[in-house]
Amino acid sequence: xxxxxxxxxxxxxxxxxxxxxxxxxxxxxxxxxxxxxxxxxxxxxxxxxxxxxxxxxxxxxxxxxxxxxxxxxxxxxxxxxxxxxxxxxxxxxxxxxxxxxxxxxxxxxxxxxxxxxxxxxxxxxxxxxxxxxxxxxxxxxxxxxxxxxxxxxxxxxxxxxxxxxxxxxxxxxxxxxxxxxxxxxxxxxxxxxxxxxxxxxxxxxxxxxxxxxxxxxxxxxxxxxxxxxxxxxxxxxxxxxxxxxxxxxxxxxxxxxxxxxxxxxxxxxxxxxxxxxxxxxxxxxxxxxxxxxxxxxxxxxxxxxxxxxxxxxxxxxxxxxxxxxxxxxxxxxxxxxxxxxxxxxxxxxxxxxxxxxxxxxxxxxxxxxxxxxxxxxxxxxxxxxxxxxxxxxxxxxxxxxxxxxxxxxxxxxxxxxxxxxxxxxxxxxxxxxxxxxxxxxxxxxxxxxxxxxxxxxxxxxxxxxxxxxxxxxxxxxxxxxxxxxxxxxxxxxxxxxx
Amino acid sequence: xxxxxxxxxxxxxxxxxxxxxxxxxxxxxxxxxxxxxxxxxxxxxxxxxxxxxxxxxxxxxxxxxxxxxxxxxxxxxxxxxxxxxxxxxxxxxxxxxxxxxxxxxxxxxxxxxxxxxxxxxxxxxxxxxxxxxxxxxxxxxxxxxxxxxxxxxxxxxxxxxxxxxxxxxxxxxxxxxxxxxxxxxxxxxxxxxxxxxxxxxxxxxxxxxxxxxxxxxxxxxxxxxxxxxxxxxxxxxxxxxxxxxxxxxxxxxxxxxxxxxxxxxxxxxxxxxxxxxxxxxxxxxxxx
Numbered sequence: 112x113x114x115x116x117x118x119x120x121x122x123x124x125x126x127x128x129x130x131x132x133x134x135x136x137x138x139x140x141x142x143x144x145x146x147x148x149x150x151x152x153x154x155x156x157x158x159x160x161x162x163x164x165x166x167x168x169x170x171x172x173x174x175x176x177x178x179x180x181x182x183x184x185x186x187x188x189x190x191x192x193x194x195x196x197x198x199x200x201x202x203x204x205x206x207x208x209x210x211x212x213x214x215x216x217x218x219x220x221x222x223x224x225x226x227x228x229x230x231x232x233x234x235x236x237x238x239x240x241x242x243x244x245x246x247x248x249x250x251x252x253x254x255x256x257x258x259x260x261x262x263x264x265x266x267x268x269x270x271x272x273x274x275x276x277x278x279x280x281x282x283x284x285x286x287x288x289x290x291x292x293x294x295x296x297x298x299x300x301x302x303x304x305x306x307x308x309x310x311x312x313x314x315x316x317x318x319x320x321x322x323x324x325x326x327x328x329x330x331x332x333x334x335x336x337x338x339x340x341x342x343x344x345x346x347x348x349x350x351x352x353x354x355x356x357x358x359x360x361x362x363x364x365x366x367x368x369x370x371x372x373x374x375x376x377x378x379x380x381x382x383x384x385x386x387x388x389x390x391x392x393x394x395x396x397x398x399x400x401x402x403x404x405x406x407x408x409x410x411x412x413x414x415x416x417x418x419x420x421x422x423x424x425x426x427x428x429x430x431x432x433x434x435x436x437x438x439x440x441x442x443x444x445x446x447x448x449x450x451x452x453x454x455x456x457x458x459x460x461x462x463x464x465x466x467x468x469x470x471x472x473x474x475x476x477x478x479x480x481x482x483x484x485x486x487x488x489x490x491x492x493x494x495x496x497x498x499x500x501x502x503x504x505x506x507x508x509x510x511x512x513x514x515x516x517x518x519x520x521x522x523x524x525x526x527x528x529x530x531x532x533x534x535x536x537x538x539x540x541x542x543x544x545x546x547x548x549x550x551x552x553x554x555x556x557x558x559x560x561x562x563x564x565x566x567x568x569x570x571x572x573x574x575x576x577x578x579x580x581x582x583x584x585x586x587x588x589x590x591x592x593x594x595x596x597x598x599x600x601x602x603x604x605x606x607x608x609x
Numbered sequence: 610x611x612x613x614x615x616x617x618x619x620x621x622x623x624x625x626x627x628x629x630x631x632x633x634x635x636x637x638x639x640x641x642x643x644x645x646x647x648x649x650x651x652x653x654x655x656x657x658x659x660x661x662x663x664x665x666x667x668x669x670x671x672x673x674x675x676x677x678x679x680x681x682x683x684x685x686x687x688x689x690x691x692x693x694x695x696x697x698x699x700x701x702x703x704x705x706x707x708x709x710x711x712x713x714x715x716x717x718x719x720x721x722x723x724x725x726x727x728x729x730x731x732x733x734x735x736x737x738x739x740x741x742x743x744x745x746x747x748x749x750x751x752x753x754x755x756x757x758x759x760x761x762x763x764x765x766x767x768x769x770x771x772x773x774x775x776x777x778x779x780x781x782x783x784x785x786x787x788x789x790x791x792x793x794x795x796x797x798x799x800x801x802x803x804x805x806x807x808x809x810x811x812x813x814x815x816x817x818x819x820x821x822x823x824x825x826x827x828x829x830x831x832x833x834x835x836x837x838x839x840x841x842x843x844x845x846x847x848x849x850x851x852x853x854x855x856x857x858x859x860x861x862x863x864x865x866x867x868x869x870x871x872x873x874x875x876x877x878x879x880x881x882x883x884x885x886x887x888x889x890x891x892x893x894x895x896x897x
Binding site for chain 1: 670730733734745750751752753754756757758759762839842844845846847848849859860862863864865866
């Protein structure tokens, strides 16, 4: 009898465990849970971002029986492909790993699935382990969750620890410091190959990812009153903050830096500047988190354990919104200043995130969510964020507290703490600058801003003409779409609960 | 055998279906869109008349792009024709390793424009480029990539396109030159004509209709220059290498202003059609 009872208990407990596992939308639940279900996931060509998806898809397929098709398109085509696919109801993609900035266009049209309940009901996803910024801003639109974060994006400054230490220099605190350090090292041999190297390496190519660097510089001058102040538009009338002494100061820094670097810097994209930095040819660079893992990649780095990272440099003068003039920082004007320097770390891009097509069938949506959840879970993401070629940067609390995977990747404990510390100081800043996320963000940034900056660097436009051109084009687009609706969207994008 | 009208219709039908379904109909829909405010992001579509064309024509970026493509065409096409003709002239007779030379020369044309853009970007690059490597090997200071220099970007882009397209011109001209009867060359040689006079008096008259056709084809290709520039420079530095096709792509696919993108594309098509009209006029005058 007791044996029968024991068997019954085992059966009941086993059944309960199995049931619990089945109700949990994670791949560990059942090897055939999604048997016969095909999920078509579109992302950009990469190899970054696509690589971890392609590498982990077979494991997920074995665990769940689902078939994952990773479709890649060039980054420049991704937004349009998705939009066309959604708008024409072709629905050839069930899920996407994309730029969360595009939610401003996709969510109001009803193209993306609301994931709020799913993320909260999926214990394996460990939603609360994801840093608040990525949960509350990057993944959320008007209070609802639409994406699963797979990447954490902040721009930071990287510097050569060996060079600065040798010359008794401190990492840059302000943009003036950055320029001075760059000038100090420009033309010197920084990697022992007998060739003159560069003080700073930045991406400045047209039609690429360069304009984010200018925003990173401008943020320090434009926003000082906290995240909700915003760095792009005036919150009263949606007037662009691109034609004032603060924007002019940022343009001047940008132009100066275009001359303190590689001679062909105007044609360099981020891949080029990263390559130059990890080959030891630059003293400074400005980039997302990618340089950290790349710098310890033994196959390409010549600066292993010689790289430090700091929060974006700031400014001792900021834009006083009441006078629209530059003014010295004080307790009122720069409440978050450190040593009199206003830092405004810029969450450029927001981090690659996974979203699901609202029009897909419910079974496919379940499988798509399970795949995105699987990619984000700490078991997978903790090692993915330490690999340079994935393009994924840390975004979970556990990514910052668990140093094991970083040390396994080749980073020393000190280097890992330094790198993660720079990201954390950005993440924890109350004055973080959020990237633009309003309808037709692409026009404001990739067309109007990018073109004017390219013309400015090429000498086709003066500082004043550049500011006037950006402002006029932004205003024209705002009026075309509707000033009030754009203002509402902009305000909504800044309402982040931290 | 003489083909009847019905035979011709049957033979042309597959091509007509293909062109109609995948070229003419979409192009006409695009033409219709240029007269509206259509966009995948707007919920209402209104008639805009010729406003989109007006916006394109008055856009300083489009003016810069047009200037660039005209310079591009006026320099690239004659260079491609002259070099293509010279190479075809050299290859018209059996020479040692002719097949090998032909295959080698065809390689640049076989490389896709995108791959060509990527390749030249890295060849010119200061950190990894072969040009810089050669400079360093010769003990000379580093050279900036010409495509990163405002003054050199367009000439460099033109040279890259000449490198890519010249083999195509060569292989179009080669059959024409190879078909000139040997006696014509011998007569000219016996008459004491120099190699230059042989080219002017024998070769050019024989292949001039072909030269006109190839010239017009290359002009059409140049006016639509897009892929190499997109990858190589993105239209920069500044607007130094922006072309109308790149402008059209940017408007249509980066900023989703489809009517503006389509309007600029139709203006390019009008330019190419004008070149075609000149060709037809010149050909018919020649045949008369």
